[in-house]
Amino acid sequence: MAPLPEYRPKQLSVGPLEAEILNIVWELGSATVKDVHDRILSDPNRELAYTSVTTVLRRLTEKGWLACDKCGRAFFWRPLLTKQQAEVIKAHEQLQRFLAVGNPDIIAAFADSLDEAASEQIQAIAKRIEVARQAREEQ
Structure with missing residues (x-):
């Protein structure tokens, strides 16, 4: 994106x-x-x-x-x-x-309602965020 x-x-x-x-x-x-x-x-x-x-x-x-x-x-x-x-x-x-919303517990509570595809999407997003953070730190 x-x-x-x-x-x-x-x-x-x-x-x-x-x-x-x-x-x-x-x-x-x-x-x-x-x-x-x-x-x-x-x-x-x-x-x-x-x-x-x-x-x-x-x-x-x-x-x-x-x-x-x-x-x-x-x-x-x-x-x-x-x-x-x-x-x-x-x-x-x-x-x-x-x-x-600001409360990590409220946001994390949504995890229980996610299907496997949505969970995989969130994991993929988390990986991209980590890669972006590492790239910023290397600059």
């Missing part, structure tokens, strides 16, 4: 429609309102006003997820983070909230 990016959006939380539109912009790399609107309407069971797409794109820009560039008369939105970078930031935030 990639390191924690230096850039972070002003607001991490995004709603379901914001997440859907953000995913579309990630897929396209850069998109106009029409590009996003057409993609959403490609599902015959969906309806969404063009102005709603504009509002969500502006909201994602205000939250720090997207940047808006003007080219001629058209506005193009582009992501400020890759999808992978966003996943790293969100995972880091979740880990920080989990560790904020």
